[in-house]
Amino acid sequence: MEDKLCLGYLGLIKPEIDLISTILRTSSRLNGEWTLVDDGECDALIAYNTEKDLTPFVLKNGANLIIIKRRGETHPGYVFLKPFRADELVDVLILIKTNRSVSAPVRGEPSTPQKLYGLKKWPPNNLLSQNKHFMLLAVYLSRGTKTIENLVTLSGQSEKFCQQFIHMLEQHSLLTEDIKQLQPERKTTPQHIESKKTFLSLLKSRFGIGKL
Amino acid sequence: MKEYKLVFTGTTGAGKTTAITAISEAPPVKTDVTNTDETLNKKSTTVGLDFGQINLANGDRLRLFGTPGQTRFDFMWKILVKDAFGIIILIDNSRPNPLDDLNLYIDGFKQELLTIPCVVGVGRTETHAYPSLDEYSNALEKLNLILPVISVDVRNTEDVNMLISILMAQTEAELI
Amino acid sequence: MNIADYIVSAAKDECTNLLNEQNGVLAVVIASIDGFDLTSAVSGTLDASRIAAMASSIAAIGSVVTQEVHIGASKSVTVNTENGFVYITYVELSGVSHILNVIADKSAVLAQVIYRCSEIGKRLKSI
Numbered sequence: 001m002e003d004k005l006c007l008g009y010l011g012l013i014k015p016e017i018d019l020i021s022t023i024l025r026t027s028s029r030l031n032g033e034w035t036l037v038d039d040g041e042c043d044a045l046i047a048y049n050t051e052k053d054l055t056p057f058v059l060k061n062g063a064n065l066i067i068i069k070r071r072g073e074t075h076p077g078y079v080f081l082k083p084f085r086a087d088e089l090v091d092v093l094i095l096i097k098t099n100r101s102v103s104a105p106v107r108g109e110p111s112t113p114q115k116l117y118g119l120k121k122w123p124p125n126n127l128l129s130q131n132k133h134f135m136l137l138a139v140y141l142s143r144g145t146k147t148i149e150n151l152v153t154l155s156g157q158s159e160k161f162c163q164q165f166i167h168m169l170e171q172h173s174l175l176t177e178d179i180k181q182l183q184p185e186r187k188t189t190p191q192h193i194e195s196k197k198t199f200l201s202l203l204k205s206r207f208g209i210g211k212l
Numbered sequence: 213m214k215e216y217k218l219v220f221t222g223t224t225g226a227g228k229t230t231a232i233t234a235i236s237e238a239p240p241v242k243t244d245v246t247n248t249d250e251t252l253n254k255k256s257t258t259v260g261l262d263f264g265q266i267n268l269a270n271g272d273r274l275r276l277f278g279t280p281g282q283t284r285f286d287f288m289w290k291i292l293v294k295d296a297f298g299i300i301i302l303i304d305n306s307r308p309n310p311l312d313d314l315n316l317y318i319d320g321f322k323q324e325l326l327t328i329p330c331v332v333g334v335g336r337t338e339t340h341a342y343p344s345l346d347e348y349s350n351a352l353e354k355l356n357l358i359l360p361v362i363s364v365d366v367r368n369t370e371d372v373n374m375l376i377s378i379l380m381a382q383t384e385a386e387l388i
Numbered sequence: 389m390n391i392a393d394y395i396v397s398a399a400k401d402e403c404t405n406l407l408n409e410q411n412g413v414l415a416v417v418i419a420s421i422d423g424f425d426l427t428s429a430v431s432g433t434l435d436a437s438r439i440a441a442m443a444s445s446i447a448a449i450g451s452v453v454t455q456e457v458h459i460g461a462s463k464s465v466t467v468n469t470e471n472g473f474v475y476i477t478y479v480e481l482s483g484v485s486h487i488l489n490v491i492a493d494k495s496a497v498l499a500q501v502i503y504r505c506s507e508i509g510k511r512l513k514s515i
Binding site for chain 2: 077078079088091092095119120121122123124125135136138139140141142143144146150153154193195196197198199200202203204205206207
Binding site for chain 3: 241242243245246247248249257259260261280282284285287288
């Protein structure tokens with residue numbers, strides 16, 4: 001069973017600590033994945049200020065601060081606004097967890113040219129309904145050609161599964177194929193990509209949805 | 213604080229206002245007026261826009277816009293779709309010519325569809341099975357478009373969430 | 389609801405008179421609330437049906453704004469432009485609210501147009 005994520009706290013009064021503890025315990029969306037800790041290592045820390053000294057807590061690598069602010073005040077990072085709303089804390093914790101789990105390893109360029117696959121048209125329903133993950137792969141392909149590696153990275157499915165999907169499309173004459181260019185043009189800046197990724201994470205946590 | 217925009221368009225009565233109401237955090241702003249078009253089986257119709265809003269965890273906002281359905285309001289389509297992150301086209305399969313209806317919106321958003329993700333949601337398929345979803349994708353293929361086409365009932369929040377999930381997946385696909 | 393022919397005819401006369409008699413007026417369109425042109429008098433290549441749809445959108449958005457801030461029902465919307473103005477107000481025909489839309493260039497005087505539209509509204513309401 002996956003270890004629970006730890007939420008530390010600094011400068012909160014007892015009723016606030018009790019409230020957060022209750023939210024972590026009872027939220028069905030959090031599903032018991034977070035626990036409130038009094039000290040030690042934590043995956044996130046909730047505080048009124050960006051303290052330099054976080055004793056008795058130690059932030060884990062990649063951990064996040066959640067700053068408590070009044071509604072109407074702004075802060076560039078994660079916030080928990082007063083008067084508190086439980087669903088907003090849940091949203092932030094889901095977002096933090098989602099961002100921590102996005103860690104696709106950087107791979108070197110493969111030595112052999114990769115094939116780019118595309119759709120000729122949106123596949124028939126009887127094909128997509130054969131497996132619940134097929135629609136997601138079709139959606140990715142609907143936005144331009146992809147390699148198998150791209151599909152694996154996007155969908156989180158295995159290479160074998162993605163190849164099986166591609167093969168099915170090929171059998172039904174729904175596939176286009178090309179060879180990947182070595183240095184494809186980047187249409188967007190890295191900053192824009194990060195901004196879009198953050199937005200998508202926020203949307204996913206807001207709607208409580210992961211993959212299709 | 214960043215603001216993002218999502219546009220719901222499609223035929224009158226297909227459920228644009230309903231879809232926005234299903235997911236907007238506050239009751240949406242509507243510009244519904246009495247319908248005088250006897251070809252439409254509706255008491256009221258949107259003549260300006262529907263507007264809803266969702267606040268995201270970091271203070272950013274997602275604005276939801278519903279366009280009027282009739283083509284005489286296509287000037288509103290242009291205004292509302294500017295800088296949208298996605299377009300949802302809702303079609304009512306109980307209408308006489310749903311594929312012609314689809315064509316109207318594809319044509320109306322022709323420029324935008326070159327870059328903005330789009331999904332087609334077809335309603336009332338449980339009572340009106342034709343045209344089938346496959347016929348929709350065939351029609352789109354003839355227009356050189358590959359858009360996801362799914363059956364939806366926008367009275368169900370899960371179905372509206374599904375449409376948004378598809379737009380998100382399309383956006384993700386472009387970031388790789 | 390269908391408006392009787394004689395009322396539409398009277399409305400048409402009002403539009404024509406306003407176009408011809410008021411300096412600077414380029415178009416007068418009376419439309420249903422949902423943007424169908426009922427009758428009109430326009431100059432040049434202006435498209436009455438397009439104007440009707442746009443006017444209904446503007447009127448509806450104006451109504452929503454005034455409702456949102458609780459300052460009562462919208463009575464008119466004026467769009468001032470570099471070279472004239474667009475004035476949108478409501479008139480009643482057979483007890484049904486319609487939109488009266490006037491487009492004018494800068495030689496027109498807004499106050500006069502507002503006054504004349506008000507008089508048109510009274511006359512059409514009384515038919």
